[in-house]
Amino acid sequence: MNSTRSRTAAPPKRPFLMAAVASILFCPPVLAANQNDVSRWIGGTASAQPQGFSRGDPLTLTWSIVPDSTTIFGAAGEPTSGSGLVALLDAELGSGPGGTDLTLRPWFSRFSDSFNRFSEVAGLTYLYEPNDDGNTVGGIAPVSPFGSLGVRGDVRIGGHPVDGQSDTNILAYNYFPNNGDMVLDTDNSNLFGGSNSLAFRNVIMHELAHGLGLRHVISTGTGGGSFLLEPNLSTAFDGPQFNDILLLHRGYGDVNEKSNAGLGNDTSALATDLGAIVSGGTISIGNDARDLVVGATEVDFVSIDDTTDTDFFSFTVSDAGTIDVLVEALGPTYNAGPQGVQGNPNPPQDSFDASMRSDLTLTIFDVDGTTPLATINNGGLGDDELASAIALSAAGTYFARVTGVDNPDGLQIDTQFFGLTINFNASLGASPVPEPATAGLFAIGLVISLFARRRTA
Numbered sequence: 001m002n003s004t005r006s007r008t009a010a011p012p013k014r015p016f017l018m019a020a021v022a023s024i025l026f027c028p029p030v031l032a033a034n035q036n037d038v039s040r041w042i043g044g045t046a047s048a049q050p051q052g053f054s055r056g057d058p059l060t061l062t063w064s065i066v067p068d069s070t071t072i073f074g075a076a077g078e079p080t081s082g083s084g085l086v087a088l089l090d091a092e093l094g095s096g097p098g099g100t101d102l103t104l105r106p107w108f109s110r111f112s113d114s115f116n117r118f119s120e121v122a123g124l125t126y127l128y129e130p131n132d133d134g135n136t137v138g139g140i141a142p143v144s145p146f147g148s149l150g151v152r153g154d155v156r157i158g159g160h161p162v163d164g165q166s167d168t169n170i171l172a173y174n175y176f177p178n179n180g181d182m183v184l185d186t187d188n189s190n191l192f193g194g195s196n197s198l199a200f201r202n203v204i205m206h207e208l209a210h211g212l213g214l215r216h217v218i219s220t221g222t223g224g225g226s227f228l229l230e231p232n233l234s235t236a237f238d239g240p241q242f243n244d245i246l247l248l249h250r251g252y253g254d255v256n257e258k259s260n261a262g263l264g265n266d267t268s269a270l271a272t273d274l275g276a277i278v279s280g281g282t283i284s285i286g287n288d289a290r291d292l293v294v295g296a297t298e299v300d301f302v303s304i305d306d307t308t309d310t311d312f313f314s315f316t317v318s319d320a321g322t323i324d325v326l327v328e329a330l331g332p333t334y335n336a337g338p339q340g341v342q343g344n345p346n347p348p349q350d351s352f353d354a355s356m357r358s359d360l361t362l363t364i365f366d367v368d369g370t371t372p373l374a375t376i377n378n379g380g381l382g383d384d385e386l387a388s389a390i391a392l393s394a395a396g397t398y399f400a401r402v403t404g405v406d407n408p409d410g411l412q413i414d415t416q417f418f419g420l421t422i423n424f425n426a427s428l429g430a431s432p433v434p435e436p437a438t439a440g441l442f443a444i445g446l447v448i449s450l451f452a453r454r455r456t457a
């Protein structure tokens with residue numbers, strides 16, 4: 001139904017990055033179709049990045065809306081002209097109290113909700129920059145400068161006429177890192193001015209993903225999914241879907257990689273705290289990565305973004321006892337491939353098994369965070385790892401560490417979602433529960449349910 005609506009991403013505008021990005025932009029045909037890897041931000045941000053700019057490192061970006069009349073270069077073949085985005089949205093959706101504080105506009109939340117959604121599911125932090133000095137958006141030369149705190153955002157949003165509302169209908173386009181600027185087609189007033197915030201937000205979030213270095217993915221036919229990064233607008237879902245979040249983690253890690261003021265969770269001292277587990281109790285995370293469809297409120301995704309990632313988790317018990325810890329390699333199988341380059345047909349899609357991207361290892365550490373109590377790597381790619389009946393000698397805070405080794409196949413997306421489930425049973429006599437027989441039966445039931453969640457692949 002929306003087949004005439006296409007969205008394209010324009011080439012980067014910074015000449016000194018052209019060479020670095022050209023191999024990705026103009027990649028030669030490949031025999032084994034594969035999704036394009038994420039070409040993430042490697043510098044130029046207004047905010048400092050505590051872990052740097054390597055794959056899987058978290059990223060903080062600022063965003064601003066350019067003032068109307070800001071020059072926007074015509075990167076999709078349209079005339080260069082001044083931005084009219086604020087005027088369009090004010091006319092269509094209302095201007096509230098007006099003025100220069102755009103956060104008071106009734107349409108502001110369509111942008112902020114979109115940025116915040118990305119911050120919920122990956123190692124990304126988006127901050128609104130209220131200032132924008134109106135420097136030119138886009139173009140090869142002159143280029144607009146990088147983001148700067150108090151001056152302009154890293155991701156700058158404007159809009160001007162591109163190609164009307166029909167025929168070759170571009171809704172918006174976006175620059176890849178290290179630029180990220182977004183241009184909406186103000187000709188599409190029926191979309192950006194319409195009451196359907198979902199369509200609006202899905203366009204914004206699709207473009208945001210381009211601004212993070214994600215390219216279009218084609219996923220059709222048997223086993224095909226419905227992803228935000230497919231070239232045509234869909235309102236069948238709200239925001240990033242399984243494959244989209246996988247790629248966000250590939251570039252910027254999971255949400256825990258931005259914890260501890262951006263230092264992540266790669267050591268026991270920085271472990272992600274899962275809290276207390278009572279005797280007979282269970283704690284589990286990562287469970288939203290079990291299927292393709294992602295609801296708008298799902299946020300429970302953790303991953304090993306590649307071989308260099310380590311994920312530490314801590315948990316606290318109030319007695320001596322035993323734990324069972326299960327790590328599951330999660331993810332469905334679906335078709336995915338790249339879009340054809342510059343009008344060429346789409347290459348054939350591969351069947352992509354998202355549970356086979358990294359061979360996971362589980363290690364349990366004592367309260368010092370350094371003495372291993374158990375290291376489990378019995379299975380290979382796609383297999384779960386179970387640390388069973390590990391004795392904890394006293395009350396305290398213990399640690400579980402998940403690491404992985406990339407799948408050595410030719411596919412580049414070696415990011416593995418996982419689930420981590422910990423079940424604790426206090427030693428008989430150590431627990432204040434007055435009837436240990438009852439507690440024991442309860443514990444058996446929990447162990448059975450734990451096993452029932454294991455994959456059979």
Ligand SMILES: [Ca+2]
Nearest residue numbers: 164169170185
């Ligand atoms: Ca258009």
Ligand SMILES: [Ca+2]
Nearest residue numbers: 254303304311
């Ligand atoms: Ca991680």
Ligand SMILES: [Ca+2]
Nearest residue numbers: 265266310311
């Ligand atoms: Ca980590």
Ligand SMILES: [Ca+2]
Nearest residue numbers: 359360379380
């Ligand atoms: Ca393994």
